Amino acid sequence: xxxxxxxxxxxxxxxxxxxxxxxxxxxxxxxxxxxxxxxxxxxxxxxxxxxxxxxxxxxxxxxxxxxxxxxxxxxxxxxxxxxxxxxxxxxxxxxxxxxxxxxxxxxxxxxxxxxxxxxxxxxxxxxxxxxxxxxxxxxxxxxxxxxxxxxxxxxxxxxxxxxxxxxxxxxxxxxxxxxxxxxxxxxxxxxxxxxxxxxxxxxxxxxxxxxxxxxxxxxxxxxxxxxxxxxxxxxxxxxxxxxxxxxxxxxxxxxxxxxxxxxxxxxxxxxxxxxxxxxxxxxxxxxxxxxxxxxxxxxxxxxxxxxxxxxxxxxxxxxxxxxxxxxxxxxxxxxxxxxxxxxxxxxxxxxxxxxxxxxxxxxxxxxxxxxxxxxxxxxxxxxxxxxxxxxx
Amino acid sequence: xxxxxxxxxxxxxxxxxxxxxxxxxxxxxxxxxxxxxxxxxxxxxxxxxxxxxxxxxxxxxxxxxxxxxxxxxxxxxxxxxxxxxxxxxxxxxxxxxxxxxxxxxxxxxxxxxxxxxxxxxxxxxxxxxxxxxxxxxxxxxxxxxxxxxxxxxxxx
Numbered sequence: 376x377x378x379x380x381x382x383x384x385x386x387x388x389x390x391x392x393x394x395x396x397x398x399x400x401x402x403x404x405x406x407x408x409x410x411x412x413x414x415x416x417x418x419x420x421x422x423x424x425x426x427x428x429x430x431x432x433x434x435x436x437x438x439x440x441x442x443x444x445x446x447x448x449x450x451x452x453x454x455x456x457x458x459x460x461x462x463x464x465x466x467x468x469x470x471x472x473x474x475x476x477x478x479x480x481x482x483x484x485x486x487x488x489x490x491x492x493x494x495x496x497x498x499x500x501x502x503x504x505x506x507x508x509x510x511x512x513x514x515x516x517x518x519x520x521x522x523x524x525x526x527x528x529x530x531x532x533x534x535x536x537x538x539x540x541x542x543x544x545x546x547x548x549x550x551x552x553x554x555x556x557x558x559x560x561x562x563x564x565x566x567x568x569x570x571x572x573x574x575x576x577x578x579x580x581x582x583x584x585x586x587x588x589x590x591x592x593x594x595x596x597x598x599x600x601x602x603x604x605x606x607x608x609x610x611x612x613x614x615x616x617x618x619x620x621x622x623x624x625x626x627x628x629x630x631x632x633x634x635x636x637x638x639x640x641x642x643x644x645x646x647x648x649x650x651x652x653x654x655x656x657x658x659x660x661x662x663x664x665x666x667x668x669x670x671x672x673x674x675x676x677x678x679x680x681x682x683x684x685x686x687x688x689x690x691x692x693x694x695x696x697x698x699x700x701x702x703x704x705x706x707x708x709x710x711x712x713x714x715x716x717x718x719x720x721x722x723x724x725x726x727x728x729x730x731x732x733x734x735x736x737x738x739x740x741x742x743x744x745x746x747x748x749x750x751x752x753x754x755x756x757x758x759x760x761x762x763x764x765x766x767x
Numbered sequence: 768x769x770x771x772x773x774x775x776x777x778x779x780x781x782x783x784x785x786x787x788x789x790x791x792x793x794x795x796x797x798x799x800x801x802x803x804x805x806x807x808x809x810x811x812x813x814x815x816x817x818x819x820x821x822x823x824x825x826x827x828x829x830x831x832x833x834x835x836x837x838x839x840x841x842x843x844x845x846x847x848x849x850x851x852x853x854x855x856x857x858x859x860x861x862x863x864x865x866x867x868x869x870x871x872x873x874x875x876x877x878x879x880x881x882x883x884x885x886x887x888x889x890x891x892x893x894x895x896x897x898x899x900x901x902x903x904x905x906x907x908x909x910x911x912x913x914x915x916x917x918x919x920x921x922x923x
Contacts, residue, residue: 417858419922420813420829423804427898427918431808438883445911496914497808597809628837649846649884710886710906767881767888767904767913 432497432550433594438625439632439646441654441704442712442765446489449761451508453482453720455515456755460526465745468726472749476526478517484509484537486761490546500548506564510538525748529690529727532666536568536576538692540662551591558590558602558621564609567665575667581733582665584609588619598625598632609662610639612695612724614737642702650706659723661695663735666727690747691730695723698757707762716759722752798868800894804828805917807902813920816863823874825863827882833858846885857882866892879904888912 436443458480461472490504512533519526542564549557563585570576586609592602602621607614617638625632625644634654635641642656668689700718707713727748730736738744801823805814813829835842842857866877872894879890879902888904889912895901898919905912 415828415859417828420804420815422923423806423813423920424923425806425918425920427896427920429808429899429916429918434809445906492910492912495912497916597811650848764906764911766911767886767906 430498431553433552433554433556434597435500435548435550435556437594437600437623438598439629439644439652440623440625441634441644441652442763443490444488444712444763445491445766446764447487447761448763449486449714449759451482451484451486451510451757451759453755453757455479455481456720457751457753458530458725459751459753460529461749462523463525463729463747465747466726466749467743467745468749470749472751476517476519476523478519478526478530479515480530480533481513481515482510483513484511486759490544492766498550500546502546504544504546506540506542506544508540512537528668529666529748529750532568532668536570536573536667538566538664538694539569540564540566540664554595555591555593556600556602558588558592558604560586560588562586564662566662568667569665579665579733582735584614584663584735590619590621592621598627598629599623608639610659610695612661612693612726613663613691613728614735615739652704654702654704655700656702657697657699659695659697661693661724664692664694666690666692689730689733691728691735693724693726693728693746696752697721697723700757700759710765710767712763712765714759714761714763716757718757720752720755720757722754725750725752797870797872798823798874800872800897801866801868801874801892801900804920804922805900806920808916808918814863814917821867823863823866823868823877824861826859826861827857828859830858844882844885846882848885863890863892866890 456479457477459472459475459477462474464473486506486508488504488506490502492500492502494501512530514530514534517530519530521527542562544560544562547557547559549559551557563583565578565580565583567578567582568576569578571578586607588604588606588608590602590604592600594600600621600623604619604621606617606619608617609615611617619639620635620637622633622635622637630646632644632646633642634644634656638659640656640658642654645653645655647653666689698716698718698720700716702714702716704712704714726746727750728744729747736744799818801816802818803816805816805825806812807814811831812827814825815828816823816825818824830842833841835845843853844855844857844860845853847853847855860880860882862880862882864878864880866874868874869876874892877890877892878887880887881904888906890902890904891909893901893903895916900917900919901914902917903909903912903914
């Protein structure tokens, strides 16, 4: 009996507590509304004493940079353009092509990138990322005949398997003081005509290419940062060691700025508002791709050719291009942004090397090693659309 | 026998209630350490954290550069996605909202607003010591975020 009396009392108590809590929340919102209209003397906050001691570190960003992307999913389309190839031989870059063969291709494919912060603190920013870039080659016309072995072999690989590039990368931003910083980036990528579903086109992990960049710079104020460094990169199509210059600037009126990581990319930025920007500039895009030679041996004749004969050999496509473009980026909702790029693709290199024993070599800008094929790709318009999850 | 069992249960209930009330009071004392004036690491603003009801809120009370270089007037919340809020002065604007103390010097369930880009992030606040806060804004999961360090300041 006693229990039956106490239970309602307990229930009442609980309900009262809940009601009070609910009433408190109501009161909160009323207070908030009242406070919003209250005037406050803000001058009292001018002069303060610091109680906490914190070590200041250089911020990785400056005002109004285009948003950093955690995840990006996009599609790239290069309109119809000529691909002109030479027969197999030993060519110096720039030599005339004795018997050119031409096909017209449009190229398109998915592009996915992710960069996830592992550590994101004021004293260290460490990101891990991955990327996938697919290029599907669609032949629309060709001047080659059945005797154009080099052309047919090379473009056959492109048509059948396309180019795939998969990479893993990491970036470290290390503040070395309040206004100075270092950046280290490293990437390993597997590029080529590999295909998981075809036994003869299995990925060859010995062909992974590694790139590394290291920069040191200064951030004098919230609208400017610069850095200089050195990069081991394949952006020019083959391995090179090049100096790198970063120059990110935002004007005092916050309407325009620059985003430069020379020579990889450079853009002029125009800010319409905090949710939409336009970038005008270029990007140097390229890498070295392993093209499987499954159809024939490449016979290179000693005496005529300065290099030793290469038995059945895989090829290495040295692809590099400049993309001049306008890039409009706009917030869709919250942290989801879209980017629409339109521009022209200008070919810098599409030559092919035969690798002795499959081993890559260093030619650099001044090496005298000869190419197996001298190829050119015509100027073509392109379009790229992506949806991006951007970082705070 | 049955009555004595009921009696024991009641006492256990009272003891548990007392313990929870005691720990709530203790938590509440630690929770209020967040109240005060704080300065983000960039030193460009000062934020006054207040307790309103059971939650914690922080508003901008000082700006290093209070004047908009374009309009030459007091800075407004011009990047707010809500167009009706773009004429609201930044000074006095509440950028920390709805934080609840959940023990162990951590306040969560709140949001932080970045007037630089008009974005609102989920946020968790950790008190490193009585005078230093780690403020982490994030999107969805804590890993997708950025941490800033704020120091406590007091009015002279």
